[in-house]
Amino acid sequence: MSERMDDQPRDSEPRRGWTEEDAGLVTGQATLDPEENGRILMSAVGVSKTFEGLVANRDIDFEIPLHSIVAIIGPNGAGKTTFFNQLTAIYAPTSGTITFDGVDIAGLKPHQVAELGVARTYQNIRLFHNMTVMNNITVGRHVRMKGQWFHAILGDRTIRQEEELTVERARELLDLVGLRRSVEDQLAKNLPYGDQRRLEVARALASDPKLLLLDEPTAGMNPGETRTMTDFIARLRRDLQLTILLIEHDMKVVMGVSERITVLDHGEKIAEGSPTEIRADPRVIEAYLGKQGESV
């Protein structure tokens, strides 16, 4: 339970976070509203994406129920990232519709989708490297803040309070993801790899998202770190009432943590179901694992 994401025992100080005890720190134990249960938070209907004739996604139907952990898996080049980028409005689908929380996101800019409550992390960590740890998190909270440039110049009091609250909130997030508060003034690029991953999660959580998209969150991790990460993901959902979509290359990661798995191959959805169903699906085994059918 106290495995750390990065295995280097750099300091003797015990590390917090990624653990059962802390996850409730920010919002407290959340209780699920029974009426909300089963509602669909995000759905894609018949989504296709072609790049100059090259089909990246073909006619994909996909749903994310509220408070679930859903995974999209598939081999390299299956079109996972293209699909992901359409969910965050970085690309517009060639055809089909995507709705989030009852809103059709067609025509929205990525920042507007972020404002609706979608936050993401990146496979190859993309922090704001030359900004401090604290500023990385407070930028993450940008959409929930109101201060404009003229407020800043005039030194508006409510905006100053907003700044203070944001800093306080960012410190709580540091605790939550298991970063020591003393790193808040360091530049993000000077953090070790594992801490950068933690910081990226903290930045995403800062915007109070409804849906958290994690793009290969365990890339570059050893099995121990991977298990800690998946535990953390499960706790995030439970304690922060989050809905989580995982993209994974590695099937082992998603088996334990997600309720529903969608498998993409060559841009098409080839299977969907619970981990047990997916595990047994011959098409998945063939397309994804190869014909040798190595054990999962």
Next chain:
Amino acid sequence: MPRSSEFRSSAVLGLIAGVIVIYLCLVGIVGAFSERNVVTNVFTLGRVMLAIPPLIVGYLAAGRLQHRSIVGRLVAGGLAGAVGGAMLGLFLLFASAVDIRDIFLRVSPDLLDFIAFGQDPAIGAILNVVFGAACGVAAAGVRVAPPRWRRPVVAGALGVLITSLLEPFLRPRLQEFELGAVAKLLYESHGLTIASAIVVFVVVAAATYLWRPTRARLSRRLEQADPSTQNTLRWIGVLAGILFLFSLPQLAGPLLSQVLVLVGLYVLLGLGLNIVVGYAGLLDLGYVAFYAVGAYLTALLTSPSSSLGWGLPFWLALPIVVLGAAVTGLLIGAPVLRLRGDYLAIVTLGFGEIARILFLSDALKPVFGGTQGILSVGAIFGVGTIDLPILGWRLTGPTLTYYPLLVFCLIAGFVAYRLKYSRTGRAWNAMREDEDVAEATGISTVNYKLLAFAMGASIGCLGGAVFATHLQSVFPGSFNITVSITVLAIVILGGMGSIPGVVVGALALIGLPELLREFAEFRLLVYGAVLVLMMLVRPEGLLPDYVRRRELHEESGPGSLDATPGVQVGIPE
């Protein structure tokens, strides 16, 4: 003693020094400066130029051999300097024997005579070896000395140099304040006297030596004081600073005030560009366009002889000018929203030129006056001279322009500071770091880019407005690409995104060359050298903006921020 490989590396340093020294002679810097006395009858600025490269390599050579004995390090420094001097000697012999003036105009007999210390070329060559070696040993000596001593010596030498360079400004001022006797003691035929050079050196060195422990004691005392006293002291400090800034033109006189006005203009431009380039990361090479728009709008609105002919008072015109510049910022910003990096730079470069050519063009001559520009621009307070009865100050020309300019600079600095540590500033920084991620994090990159351009334009146009009313005329020739380049150089030299950095950059790149009138010819050469050196040695700039934060962090001590009420989880095992 050092090994042969170590001698070799010192000699290589010497060769580099030699190349630089010969280069300085060929382009004419040494010749131009050989007329200017630093210490009369002892050495001139030209000699200083010949001494600097051997000094630097001597210092470096001694620095490379930290594990060697003091004597060894002095020898290494001397060797590096001597090699540099020897190369200059060879150059002297060669140029005396072969006339190379067809190619290198500046290699005149006068210059050769100067390099040879007025002696025969052969003797001069030997003297140069000795001179180079002496410089090298001296610099090595400074390097070997403990820092406690090193700093005062360097500061003293710089003090002598700067005091002598200030002569054209200082002497008339001293005479005006009836301190002509001091001026006479200090200076002799445009240089320091030997005695005064020694006095200046000793005073500056002693002050530097005593400053560090005093500062440490003072800051300790300040830390122990209770918060209200600290606050009072801080306010006294701010007040003293403002008082100093306000009385500066009276102390400095009209000549130096003119320099201050130039520096102030570039501080203003630098603060504006700093928002665009330093905060938001949008490399704008056409920043001069905003400067030009500010100047031309002011001229149009305030000059009775302009095409509008309204002749508004300056302060009434100013809000319109700022608004107009902000709109120009949006107009220039909108088409380049999708461009990044190099492409953005090229397109903005084009916009800068377009602005100048529009103001110059025949087609728009009825509006902007073409090459003749616009004359009789309104004075900043409507009158050319203001007498302050209480202080007995007479404000005119630069001493008058200085004050509104100072106020603009303070406002721009304040605005830049407030924005920097706000949601807006963070959004800009995020955009600079990674535009796609910033957008996905919820920052409307379109809005924030336009805001950056409009902000930069509004601050830049203030510079243009002051410029126009200061000269009381505008010409398209004042707004060429070199302005953009200079402002960018200031921002880079000071450190991208750093507000004090802009002031330091403007003082170094605008103020210093004004003190050295002979420099004017070589200004672009020096800018280029400075930028290359900065990129190699200190790419973050002279005053990078995170240093302060890092310092603060260390002062608060590691772990002091660590006392957080979190659940502690045991480490494995």
